[in-house]
Amino acid sequence: MSIFEVRHQRWAQVILQSAIGGDRIPHAYLFHGPDGIGKETLARAYAQLLLCEKPVCHNECSSEYAPDGKQWFDSCGLCSSCRLMETDSHPDYHLIHRRLIRFHDDPSVRARKGLDLGIDVIRQFVLDAAHKKPALGSRKVFVLRETEKLTSAAQNALLKTLEEPPPGTFLILICRALDSLLPTTRSRCRSIPFSPLPISFVHETLQGRHSDINADLIRFAAALGEGSLGRSVQCLENGLNEINRNVITPLKDLSVLSALEWAHLLEDQADQLAHRSRLGDEEINETDAVRQALTQILTLVATFYDDVLKLTHGQQERCCNTADLEIVRQAGSRMKHDWIPRSIGWTVQAEAQIHLNANTTLCLENLAMRLAHLYAPSR
Amino acid sequence: MKLQISPQALVDGLNLASGASAGRTPKEALQCVLMKASDKALLLMATDLEVGVRCQLAQVDIQKGGEALVSAAKISQVARELTDEVVSLELRENQLHLRGRGVHFQMVSRDPKEFPPVPDLEGEPDFEIEARELRRMAERTAFAAARESTRYAIDGLLWERKGDQLMIVATDGRRLAVASCSVTPKGGASTQKDARVIVPAKTMQLISRVVESSEERLGVKFLPNQLLLKTEHVTISSVLVEGHFPKYEDVVPQDCDKRATVRVQDMHHAVRRAALMTSEESKGVRLCFSAGKLVLSSRSAEQGEASIELDVRYEGETLDIGFNPSFLSDFLKVLEEEEVTFELKEPNRPMVCHCGENYTYVVMPVNLS
DSSP: OOGGGSOSOHHHHHHHHHHHHSSOOOSEEEEESSTTSSHHHHHHHHHHHHHOSSOEEESSOOGGGOOTTOOEEEOOSOSHHHHHHHTTOOTTEEEEOGGGGGGOSSHHHHTSOOSSBOHHHIIIIIIHHHTBOOSSSSOEEEEEOOGGGBOHHHHHHHHHHHHSOOTTEEEEEEESOGGGSOHHHHTTSEEEEOOOOOHHHHHHHHHHHOTTSOHHHHHHHHHHTTTOHHHHHHHHHTTHHHHHHHHHGGGGGOOHHHHHHHHHHHHHHHHHHHHHHHHHOTTSOHHHHHHHHHHHHHHHHHHHHHHHHHHHTTOGGGOSOGGGHHHHHHHHHHBOGGGHHHHHHHHHHHHHHHHTTOOHHHHHHHHHHHHHTTBOOOO | OEEEEOHHHHHHHHHHHHTTSOSSOSOGGGGEEEEEEOSSOEEEEEEOSSEEEEEEEOSEEEEEOEEEEEEHHHHHHHHHTOOSSOEEEEEETTEEEEEETTEEEEEEOBOGGGSOOOOOOOSOOSEEEEHHHHHHHHHHHGGGSOSSOSSGGGGEEEEEEETTEEEEEEEOSSEEEEEEEEOEEOGGGSSOSSEEEEEEHHHHHHHHHHTSSOOSEEEEEEOSSEEEEEOSSEEEEEEOBOSOOOOGGGGSOSOOOEEEEEEHHHHHHHHHHHHTTOOSSOOOEEEEEETTEEEEEEEETTTEEEEEEEEOEEESSOEEEEEOHHHHHHHHHTOOSSEEEEEEOOTTSOEEEEOSSSEEEEEOOBOOO
């Protein structure tokens, strides 16, 4: 694929292009940013460019990546190397992920669960492979997915290769947040930040891909993704809109009496969502799946109160829950306006507490009780 | 693709080719064998991206050319079960139909484009070597290569070509094996007389397997990234290991002043017996050389002691030296010769073993005190 097919990541493209055009290409990159915004897609396109036999040089390209006097490089898409990349069979392109543990030579390693990206996978699939000469050209590229899941031992094993890889070896580490890696790993890579995509772009892309889905749903998914195409797609696939309706309907009037019931509903919905995501990825452990599901559900809650806030300030067109505006309006009419921002703060706080291993039920009940106090008592 | 072939020829070809196909891989195409029928022959190709095999089958009646990519394990199993003299293979709409008398197998063929290229030896090879000789050298060195060392270069075997000599060298830091033989230079070498490449241990195993029965000569070509070997029908390609192989010449001591000659069979037997009385803690076997006599002794606190005496041609001062017995028996095991010569200097200096002119083995002693 052409490197310019990756959209709205101008900053990353500029850094990569100036490296390609320069004398020395950094041998280790760290692409960081939220999920689903094109980090891996760009890593793959960049790998194709590095491996391409006859890279082409554009003086003009799409307006988004206007050259401003610079030359922009792209893979040719025609040479044998590019064709191998298209069919996903290039011998010098190595995609490393935690599921490779299933293909490890050692049966005792294969028997383990690939919950993190461990040292065995790194040794066999990165270090051993990096110390072989490239099969086709003079370069080989390793793209490491989900490096926030790298264990410390694996990172330490990688250090030497990251600092001084064998000739012609390039490594691209993809991670969600920089601080999930050891400082020693970070300092050996050129880090490139990726920013969320414009919501309008996500919306257009979803519309293009799912012309059969109704417009409200697509708007909701695009808005909820907060600029992450991947998350929006996941939202559509996991049926998050149904869960959203279940979660927010009681919020039109939360009383101290109904609060606990609502907290338990949240837990139920999180279990369901976790179950769905575990069906798609059996390597994920139960705690992680439930936590991820709770994060998604608390995001729905925060988004709901965000909509309440927007609606009370007359910004109806910027709301996410366009299909359920009536619920938002009812909640807005029952809450004291100055207090609405607190609800968002408390929701975020609850999410953080859950990630810090607090008791989930207590956290959710606490949140529900606090939220209930924001509603005016019904007469 | 449409052709007729004898199942036996197909099985033989698949056996050679599937040696290179990947056992476990996330890329399913690598578990397959690519069958390419052209006007003259059927070409089988398999690779795991580290080694590749191209095997040409000539005794085929090809009616229509084409390519099919099918699971290597499955088609081998199927071909082995066929009893007919001739079977027909036909590719129709991504299905490979294999028909014999009263038998019909239909196998899914993947898109041949998914299969990575398997290099062929083009033009003249650098030199030619007798297959038997290469196999012998591989056998005599491969055991000494390091396993899973972080010094990746010594996980492989060094192939060094000097004029009309080829040396294969393996070391794990505690022992070193050097085997050499003469080769016949060919046209491809005109630009580069001397060359060295490091070949992965896995390739050496594959070479041993492919040239097992072969009495022919192998053409060898060193490329910057590849090693290529070619017999009449089979081409093996291998990626090379990156890095610097230690200077092995410096490791072979030149100043040994004591020589002992011993019969290989007797020595191997004695080492095996002495090794019985060693344990995890005391792995060493003591070798005590004196005029006309060699005594091997071992001792372990939990098990007991052993002492084995054998005749040896040795002149010089008495010398006590310890070795890891498996390092000795690995070496003695591969020898076909009658006698082996040990050269020594001091108990803390390596021992050099010579067997014939073309094989040298150096082993470090262990401290027994």
